[in-house]
Amino acid sequence: MTTTLPAYDEVVARYEPVIGLETHVELGTNTKMFCGCPTDFGGEPNTRVCPVCLGLPGSLPVANKAAIEATIRIGLALNCSIAQWCRFARKNYFYPDMPKNFQISQYDEPLCVDGYLDVEVNGETVRIGIERVHLEEDTGKTLHVGGATGRIHGATESLVDYNRAGIPLVEIVTKPIPGSGALAPEVARAYVAELRDVIRSLGVSDVRMEEGSLRCDVNTSLNLPGEEWGTRTETKNVNSLRSVERAVRSEMLRQAAVLDAGGRITQETRHFHEESGDTTPGRSKETATDYRYFPEPDLVPLAPDPAWVAELKAELPELPRVHRRRLQQAWGLSDLDMQSVLNAGAVELIEATVAAGATPAAARKWWLGELSRRANETGVELADVGATPRQVAELQSLVDAGKLNDKLARTVLEGVVVGEGSPTEIMTNRGLEVVSDTGALTAAVDEAIAANPEIADKIRSGKVAAAGALVGAVMKTTRGQADAKTVRDLILQRLS
Amino acid sequence: MTELTKLSAAEIAGLVAAGETSAVEVTRAHLDRIAAVDDRVHAFLHVDSDGALAAARDVDARRAAGEELGPLAGVPVAVKDVLTTKGVPTTVGSKILEGWRPPYDSTIVQRLRAAGTVMLGKTNMDEFAMGSSTEYSAYGPTRNPWDTDRIPGGSGGGSAAALAAYEAPLAIGSDTGGSIRQPGAVTGTVGAKPTYGGTSRYGLVAFSSSLDTPGPCARTVLDAALLHEAIGGHDPRDSTSIPAPVPDVVAAAKRGATGDLTGVRLGVVSEFADEGVEPGVLAAFNESVDALTKLGAEIVEVSCPHFRYALPAYYLIAPSECSSNLARFDGVRFGLRVGDDGNRSLEEVMSVTREAGFGPEVKRRIMIGTYALSSGYYDAYYGQAQKVRTLITRDFTAAFERVDALISPTTPFVAFPLGARTSDPYQMYLADLFTSPTNLYGGPGISVPCGLSGGLPVGLQVMAPTMADDRMYRVAAALETAVGTLTPPEL
C-alpha cells in the first residue's frame, strides 16, 4: 500500500482521468413508489408487501405524489430544468428480486435534466454537471443460500424479501467530469458529500450510506493528454465517502497499469472491496442485457404544473454551501478553521449546540476536540459519538457558571458519552462540582502558604509568577475540584 | 325454472325486487342450466356454486331487511377468467396460473359484488386473451351454442357462449382487439367495449395494458348498459382510469329503444368494403343500414385511410406490451413452478416453468414483442406502430367531426368450424380486422346482433368518440328494435 503514492503521482503525470457518478437515493416517503405499503426500515421479511409491490397478476401501479415532489425538489436544488412532460419507462430484465421482472424507471424522458452542483475541493470551487435526476422503484433483496459464492449460480436455495421492493429511488447522474487530474478522487468524494448534504437539507431522505439509503456507482476512465476519453469502467455499490475516494484512486491505478502494459480497458462493471480497497470485475457490459425500454403503459405521463414547480423552487431551503458560508461568517472562522469543521462533519452539530446556548467558540472546541478524538478512537461518526448538542451546551453552561473547570468538564463529558445522564446529573452524582465555598478554599490556601514560606515570600516581594506553585498545591488538596483562577486570586489577595 | 334463464337481466332484477322470485331461486336455475348444458358448451372453467348461492342468500336477506338494492341485485353474472377473484381460481386460460387463487378482487368484481349481482363462476378464454376463437385455452375450447362444431369467437368465447346458452344473463369480458365484440357477433349476443379508461383494469390480468378494456356482455342492449353502469367509473387504483362519471348509457339505451334515430348521423367506413367481408355478413350489414335509415338515421360514407394499418400496428403493440406484462410469470411467487428439483439454478427453473406453462400462441406473441422492443428494432416496429396509432386516432377524430358514430360489420365472417384457422395465425388475426382500430384509438365500440347468415349470427359494430359511450348504446338499442334478439336453436 505504501508503494501506491509514488505510483499515483506517476499515473496522474501521464494520464488524465475522467470520472462520473451515479447515485441512488432512497426517498423517505411514508409509502412506496407505486402502492400504499410502508417504507420503514427493518421488519420481518415480506411483511411490507401487497399485490402491487409483489407484482401479482392484475395489479397496477399508482405513482406516489410525495416522491415526485421530492424528486423535483432535488432537481431544483441541483439547478436542473424540470420536464414539463415526461413518462415512466419499463426496464425489462429477469431477476427474482424484481417482482414483475421489469423495473419501473425513467429512460429518455427523466423528470429533471441539465443541472449542476458546486463543490469545494482544496478551497477551490468545482462545478459538477448534472446530466439527469430521475425516479424509479427499488428492487427486493435476494439471499442465495448454499454454493461457494453467495451469488445466484451454485446456490442451492434462494430466498427473496420484497419489503424493499417498490421503495422510491432517485437516481442522480453526473455529466462526465474531466480535468480534475490528481484531485479526481477528492472531487468524487466532495461531490457525494455535498450531494448528501443537499439532500439531507431538503429533508427528503436520511441519506445514510451505511444503511444503503444512499448508494453510489463510480465511473472512471483514463486518457493520454490531448487524446479521446478512454473506455470507462463502472464500480458498483461504493458505500462510504472514504470508499468513493479510494475506489476512484484504485481504479485509476489499475487502469494505468493495464494501459502501461499495452493492454486495453474492458467496459465492465466492477465491484469495490471495502477491506482491500481494490476492485474486481463483475458482469461485462459487452454482454449486458438489452433492457427493451418502452414507455410504461400502466401510468399516465407526468406533467408537473409549472406554477407548482415555481412554488417548490421558492420554498427550497438555504443550500448547505450558502448556509455554511453564512455560518463561517457568523462564527468568525478562517477558511482553514471552517474546513476542519467540515472535515470533522461537525457543522450541524456546532450549529445545534450554538442554538442551545453555547458560544460558537465553545461549541467548536468540544466537538472538534474531545468529541472528535473520541469518535476517531471508537470509529463512529461524530454525530453518533454519544453526546447531543444540547448536552454539550449544558456542559459549557456549567463551565461558564464556574461549576466545572476544564478538567472536570472533560470528566463529566466522558460520563455523558457512555450514557450516564445529563451533565448536571453526572456532576451532582459523581460529586464533581468545583469547590466554590470560599471558607474551605481560604483554609486550603492558608494551609498552602504556611507549608511553603519561601514561595510566599517571593510572591510578597512581587514575583507573582511564583503563585503557580501554590495554586498547584491547593488544587492537589482539593482533588482538582477548585477553580484555578479563584485559587490564584485568593493567594494573591492573602499575600498582598 | 327454464323460464328464469331465458329472462333478461332487467326482467330478473324486476322480479327479485318485486319479491316474485328470489335471488337464490334465480341462481339455482342458472346453476342447473350450467350443469345441464356446459359439458357440451364448456363456457365455464370454474363454477362457484357455493359462492354464488351465498351471495344470492345475502341479496335475499338484504331485500327482506328492507334495504334498497341496485338495479341488478340478484342477477347472476359470469366473469371472464382474466379478472382476479379473491379466493376463487383465476387462470387466464393458462396452465401457468393453474390453481392460483388470488388474494384480492379486481375492481370490476368488487363493483359486481357491491351491485348485488351473483357471480356464477369464471368463463373460458384464449390463453391470456390471445386469440379469436377460444381454441387457445389451455383447458380446451368453448363451443358455439348456435352450432357446437363452431367456435364462439375469442378471446372471450366463454362469456359469450354462456349468454347464448342461457347459462347466465350477464357476463364480463375484456377487449384488447375485439375480444368482447367479436364473440358477441358470432354468438348473436351484445358485447360492448367501453372507452379505454372508462372501466378499471385493476385486477385484470394484463395482456396489452394500453389496449385492454373490461366491459359488459349481455343478450340485450339495455342489459349491457345496466352492467356497464354498474362496473364503470373512475378507480384511483388504475392510473389510466378516467376521472369522470360514466356516460349515461342506460338512459341512452332506453332512448334508442324508442326506435327513433332522427337527427343521428352514422358513418360507414368506405375502406372496410374492400376487406374481404363474407357476402352473407355484408348482406346482413346492408339490410341493417337500411333499417337504421328507416329509423331516421342519416347514413354518410366516411374515409378512414389508416384503418388498413390497424391490424399490423395492433400485432406489434399488443405483443410488445405482452412480452413485458407476462415476464412476471416465472414460478417464483405464484402459479406453476416446474423443474425445482434441486439440480437446476433459479434462472433455469424460471425458464423451464415458462416453457411448460405457456402455450404456443402466447410464446409466439412474447417472441414477436421481445423482438419488436429490442434495441435497433424499436423504432422500426414499436415506434412505427405508435405512429400508426396516432394516425388512426386522427382518422377517428376527423370522422367524428362529420358523424355521431361509425358503423361496420363487427367481424368479416360468421363463426367458423373448430380447427379451421388454428394452423394459420394470420387467418385467425383477421377476425379483429374491424374491431382493432377502436382499441388503438381508445374509443368505445359495441356489437349488436343484426341478422343471420346461413343460420349463424352476424353482428353490427357501432363506434363512438371517447367518453361518448352513450351514443353507441342509443344506436344499438334502436337497431335491436328493428332486428330483435336472436334465439339460438335448442342445445
Ligand SMILES: [Zn+2]
Ligand atoms: Zn405494496
